[in-house]
Amino acid sequence: MSAPTRTPARARMSSPAPGPRIQPRRTTGVPYVLIVPALIALLLGLGYPLIWQIVTSFQKYGLSQQFGKPPEFVGFDNFANLVWDGEFWAVLVRSLLFCVVTAAVTVVIGVLMAVLMNAVGRTVRLILQISMLFAWAMPVAAATTVFIWLFDRRRGVVNYLLDAIPGVDMNRYDWLGNPLTFFFVASVLIIWMSVPFVSFAIYAGLTQISEEVMEAAQIDGAGAWQRFRRIILPMVRPVLSIVLLLQLIWDLRVFAQITLLKDAGSKSGDFDLLGTYIYKLGTATGDFGMASAVSIVVLLVTLAISWVYVRELIKEDEAQ
Amino acid sequence: MADGGDTPDTLRDYLKTEYKKATGGTLTIEEQGWGDALAKLQTALPDADNTPDVTEIGNTWSPTFTNVGAFSDISDMYDELGGDKLLTSFVDVGKVDGKNYALPYYFGSRYVFYRKDLYAAAGVEVPTTLPQLTEIAQKLHNDSTSGFYLGGEDWRNGVSWIFAYGGDLAKQDGDQWKSSLSDPKSIEGLEALQELYTSASNAPVTEADSTPWVNINTQPEAAGPEAATIIAPGWAHWSIGDLAPDPKDDTKQVATWNDEVFGAYVLPGVDGGVAPVFAGGSNIAISASSKNQAGARELMKIIFSKEYQEMLGANGLGPANSDYVSSLGDDQFAKALIESALGSKLTPAAVGWAGVEGSGLLEEFFGKVNAGGDVASLAAEYDKKIDELINKS
Numbered sequence: 001m002s003a004p005t006r007t008p009a010r011a012r013m014s015s016p017a018p019g020p021r022i023q024p025r026r027t028t029g030v031p032y033v034l035i036v037p038a039l040i041a042l043l044l045g046l047g048y049p050l051i052w053q054i055v056t057s058f059q060k061y062g063l064s065q066q067f068g069k070p071p072e073f074v075g076f077d078n079f080a081n082l083v084w085d086g087e088f089w090a091v092l093v094r095s096l097l098f099c100v101v102t103a104a105v106t107v108v109i110g111v112l113m114a115v116l117m118n119a120v121g122r123t124v125r126l127i128l129q130i131s132m133l134f135a136w137a138m139p140v141a142a143a144t145t146v147f148i149w150l151f152d153r154r155r156g157v158v159n160y161l162l163d164a165i166p167g168v169d170m171n172r173y174d175w176l177g178n179p180l181t182f183f184f185v186a187s188v189l190i191i192w193m194s195v196p197f198v199s200f201a202i203y204a205g206l207t208q209i210s211e212e213v214m215e216a217a218q219i220d221g222a223g224a225w226q227r228f229r230r231i232i233l234p235m236v237r238p239v240l241s242i243v244l245l246l247q248l249i250w251d252l253r254v255f256a257q258i259t260l261l262k263d264a265g266s267k268s269g270d271f272d273l274l275g276t277y278i279y280k281l282g283t284a285t286g287d288f289g290m291a292s293a294v295s296i297v298v299l300l301v302t303l304a305i306s307w308v309y310v311r312e313l314i315k316e317d318e319a320q
Numbered sequence: 321m322a323d324g325g326d327t328p329d330t331l332r333d334y335l336k337t338e339y340k341k342a343t344g345g346t347l348t349i350e351e352q353g354w355g356d357a358l359a360k361l362q363t364a365l366p367d368a369d370n371t372p373d374v375t376e377i378g379n380t381w382s383p384t385f386t387n388v389g390a391f392s393d394i395s396d397m398y399d400e401l402g403g404d405k406l407l408t409s410f411v412d413v414g415k416v417d418g419k420n421y422a423l424p425y426y427f428g429s430r431y432v433f434y435r436k437d438l439y440a441a442a443g444v445e446v447p448t449t450l451p452q453l454t455e456i457a458q459k460l461h462n463d464s465t466s467g468f469y470l471g472g473e474d475w476r477n478g479v480s481w482i483f484a485y486g487g488d489l490a491k492q493d494g495d496q497w498k499s500s501l502s503d504p505k506s507i508e509g510l511e512a513l514q515e516l517y518t519s520a521s522n523a524p525v526t527e528a529d530s531t532p533w534v535n536i537n538t539q540p541e542a543a544g545p546e547a548a549t550i551i552a553p554g555w556a557h558w559s560i561g562d563l564a565p566d567p568k569d570d571t572k573q574v575a576t577w578n579d580e581v582f583g584a585y586v587l588p589g590v591d592g593g594v595a596p597v598f599a600g601g602s603n604i605a606i607s608a609s610s611k612n613q614a615g616a617r618e619l620m621k622i623i624f625s626k627e628y629q630e631m632l633g634a635n636g637l638g639p640a641n642s643d644y645v646s647s648l649g650d651d652q653f654a655k656a657l658i659e660s661a662l663g664s665k666l667t668p669a670a671v672g673w674a675g676v677e678g679s680g681l682l683e684e685f686f687g688k689v690n691a692g693g694d695v696a697s698l699a700a701e702y703d704k705k706i707d708e709l710i711n712k713s
Contacts, residue, residue, distance in 0.1 A: 063675075064713045067366050067388040067608075153524065174524045266526030267473055267683035283359040284678030285709060286384075 057292035066288070078293035087269060088277075088294065094183075095252060095274040096301075102187045103247035107240070109191065110198025115228070117199065118206045129200075136196035144260040147189045151175040176265030189257055194247060201243050205236035238316065245309045249302055255279065274298050321619060322350050322364075322372035324357060324602060326426075326555070328635050331628070338622045343615050354378065358678055365390045371607040373616040374623075380667040382413040382422045382603045384674035388713050391421040391605040392613060394620065398423075401624040402641040410640065413669045414603050421605055425623070427638035428553050428600035429661035430477060431586045433536055433560055438465070438548040439583075446583070450484055450512065450590045453549075457520035460548040467520035469535045469547030471527030472690035473683035476598050477551045478513050480587055483665050484595035485509035490668040490710060497670035499706035501685070501699035510695045517690040522546070525691045528683050533559045536582070537575060551587060553600050554657040555636050584652055586660040599664035601638065672712040681705050 057078055059071040082088045113132070117125050135143075151158050153174045162170035175181045209232060217227050233240070255275030262271050272280065274294070282291025321335075332349050339347040350372065352360055358381060364370045365385070377385060385391065391414075394401075398420045407424040414422025434446070444456040457467030470477060479489065487506030490497045500506055523535075533556045535546035540563065560582055561575035587595040604623065606616040622628060629639040633647025636654075638661055648654040667673055676682065685702040689695055 062713055063362065063384065064388045066362060067390055069388075172522075174526070177524045177526045265524075266687065267528055267680040268526065268687055269680060269684055280679060283362065284680070285675040286362060286678070287675070287712070 053292045053295055056288055057296045059289050061287075061289040061292070063286035066286070071289075074289070078289050079297075081290065082293055082297065091269075091272050091274060091277045092297070092301075094179075094272075098183055098187065098273060099248055099251035099254075102190050102251045103244060105187070106191045106194045106247050106251075107198055107244050110195050110243070111202050111240070113195060113199035114202035114206055115232070117203050132196035132199065135192060138193070140193070140256045141260065143193055144189060144257050147185060147192075148176075148261065148264045151185050153177075176261060179270050182261065182265060182271055186254075186257055186261055189261075190251060190254060194250070198243050198247065201239055202236055205239040206232065209235050238313070241309055241312065245306060248305055252302060252305075253298065321347060321374040321376075322352055322361075323376040324352060324354050324378070326428075326602075326637065327376075331631050331635065334628065334631060335619070335622060338625075338628075339615075339619055342618045342622065345615055347619065358674060361385065361390075365607050366609055368609040368611055371609045373610040373612045374604060374606055374619050376425055376602045376604050377422060379410055379413060379424075379427075379599065379601050379603050380677060381674040382410075382605075383669040384671055384713065386414050386416050386421045386605075387671045390608060392608045392610070392616075393419050393421060394423070394606060394617070395420045397617065397620065401620060402643075405641045405643050407638075407640055407642065409599065409666050410601065410603055413666060414605065422603040423605070423620075423624075424640035425602040425604035426632050426640060427661055427664075428555065429638070429657050429664050430480070430551055430553050430597040430600065431584055431656040431660045432549060432551050433533070433556065434549045434583050434585065435536060435545060435547075435581060436583045437581050438545070442548075446585050447588055449588050449592050450481070450595060453588060454512065454516045454520065457516060457549060461520040463522070464546070465544060466522040466535070466547045466549075468516055468549045468551075469523050469532055470517055470521045470551065471523045471530060471532075472517060472521075472525030473528040473687040474523075474530070475682040475686040476529045476600075478517075478686050478690075480551070480595050480597045481513035481516075482506045482509040483597070484587070484590050485512065488665075488668075490670060490706070492668070492670075497668055497672075497710045499703040499710060501703050501706075502696070507695050507699055510689050510699065513686075514689050514692070514695060518692055525687050531559075532556070533575075536560055537563055539563070540573075551597075554653060554660075557584065557653050558636070584656045586656050594659060594663045596663045596665045597660050599661065599666045668710070670710045672710045675709045675712060676706055679709060681709075 056071075058073060058075060059065075060074045060077070061071045065071045113128070117128055120128070150156055153159070153172050153176075156175075158175070159170045159173050162168055162173075175185050213231060214227060217231055222230065253275055254273060258271075258273050258276050259279070262276060265271065269277075269280075278291050278294050278298070281294060282288050327349075335349070336347045339345065357378070361375065361377065361381075364372065365375070395418075401423060407427055410424030410427065411420065414420060414424075438460060439446070439456075442456075442460050444459055447453040447456050453468070459467065461467030482488065482501075482505075485505050485508040487503050487509045488500050489506075491500045491503075501510070532547070532550040532552050536548075536550045537560060538545045557577060559575050561577040562581070563573045563575055566572040566574045587597055589595045604620070606613065606620065610616055624641065626644065629641050629644040630647040633639045633644055634649070636648065636657070638657065639645060639647060645658065648657060667677075670676075681702060685698060688698050
């Protein structure tokens with residue numbers, strides 16, 4: 001915020017002395033008033049659902065309650081049920097694995113694309129950027145539908161091409177039919193959609209690395225890999241951390257892609273991740289209490305992942 | 321009003337005009353895909369500002385919504401709307417403590433469609449018993465054509481085998497329901513289904529209630545159809561036949577039924593006769609939170625009028641009022657529809673049934689059975705899972 005141009009009357013009276021003037025601290029409530037609308041929007045938009053969710057997670061809240069019957073407070077019952085629910089643990093572990101693998105691959109490919117963009121000439125870079133922008137701007141439903149077509153059992157181009165390789169029998173291979181290949185398709189789809197964001201962010205970081213440093217390193221005899229490992233990576237590390245964190249969080253709560261792929265494949269719980277699991281518990285079977293409890297667990301997991309990073313960022317800040 | 325996608329446009333227009341005549345008001349019909357309907361109704365119905373005044377609801381979800389108080393009591397209109405003439409099994413799932421909340425809208429039923437050309441080429445006849453059906457399906461079956469195309473997770477069709485062998489999805493004990501997949505008769509049915517699926521269907525285990533008619537039609541540039549036999553809701557016959565580009569829109573295709581190539585029969589029972597199939601169809605009710613109860617009641621009167629009921633019949637949807645069933649006509653589809661509907665069965669009228677359907681447990685269970693799993697142990701496992709939901713509202 002810029003310094004006030006008008007010196008408050010009180011300050012003028014109390015500091016009449018000549019010499020270097022110390023800017024007095026503003027004591028008006030204006031900043032607080034200005035922040036109120038944002039605060040209200042945040043509280044209403046994020047706070048209300050969050051509080052509702054926390055409250056509901058301690059209640060027995062089903063369809064009857066949705067239609068007006070007063071809910072019953074059940075303490076930690078919903079959470080206790082989760083602890084003994086094998087399916088919940090399976091979904092949680094599956095989601096964590098899925099999110100770690102997907103986010104890691106996304107970031108690796110994203111970094112490589114960024115390095116590539118940095119290395120190539122202007123025209124090629126422009127082509128790369130525009131095509132990635134298209135991928136990034138593609139609505140989830142459209143992208144998922146295209147992927148469903150690509151991997152279609154009967155008419156998909158993926159099976160067609162793989163089957164054309166001599167000795168490979170992929171005719172009518174049902175990619176969405178078993179969890180492993182299902183999540184492979186889901187992962188490829190999500191990576192395809194998220195790489196542009198990562199590579200743009202990293203590319204922006206790369207452009208900040210000064211030519212002189214790179215040149216000096218080269219003169220000192222550092223090879224390409226050494227320059228990447230010892231100079232580029234450390235310098236874009238802050239961007240890298242935040243991008244990886246965001247990817248982890250996004251991939252943990254992925255919902256639309258999994259739902260649409262499930263619509264084209266199986267309704268079975270073996271294909272659920274946390275997002276679809278919560279939806280199934282709450283909206284589909286009407287157990288909003290349990291659904292809220294799982295949501296709270298996801299929130300805690302997200303906070304835990306973020307905390308590691310936030311702590312590291314703070315440490316780095318302090319070191320500087 | 322909110323409805324599923326099965327009401328034809330001419331019927332919608334009729335409702336709008338008649339509603340205008342009766343009340344001077346405008347009727348807005350909002351269509352919901354069946355996939356999202358359950359979720360949407362849960363959130364829209366309790367909310368006076370967003371609720372449809374009159375809503376169509378899948379018959380199997382009626383007990384759940386009726387029990388939680390989503391609908392207005394319309395017992396006083398029951399006789400005026402048709403009374404005893406209305407389809408009893410549908411009326412029952414919309415009733416609580418002797419009061420009527422949801423009434424039948426239309427009924428559908430499932431029967432079998434087959435390829436006469438393939439049957440003739442394989443030298444097989446239309447089966448008269450369920451075991452015979454498996455036998456001929458195996459003869460018709462090869463890698464590119466399913467003898468009987470049935471998705472592994474397709475429980476809405478698969479359940480007919482449980483019913484046919486005298487089993488049931490759940491049984492009532494006092495006011496509590498218990499899942500009865502482990503009942504010896506249910507297991508017998510499931511094993512018969514497993515045999516049919518594993519030996520005569522190329523459909524993926526993970527395929528549920530989808531669009532089986534695409535498999536019985538010969539698609540352009542395909543050597544032959546994907547299926548010699550399918551089971552589908554009666555109205556599927558509009559989508560079965562020789563395919564040709566739509567003269568009005570050449571990006572689409574129209575199917576013209578061809579009696580030389582296609583035929584229909586009802587699913588046969590274990591020892592002959594007719595197997596009980598899953599009774600498709602919808603109920604209709606007035607939302608309790610609607611601010612326009614009077615208008616909603618007017619609309620109900622129009623829907624249950626002779627004219628509208630006969631329009632439903634003429635469009636292949638089974639009219640709720642038995643007086644007008646003849647409006648379905650007497651062609652082979654109407655006959656198969658009526659014959660299969662007579663023996664059809666509904667899902668349990670349990671409070672938590674909508675939750676059971678929403679949970680996807682039935683798809684999961686049928687998928688695992690058809691993947692070749694041990695029926696008895698799977699049945700025990702899923703009985704336990706379904707019991708946790710079936711009495712819960």
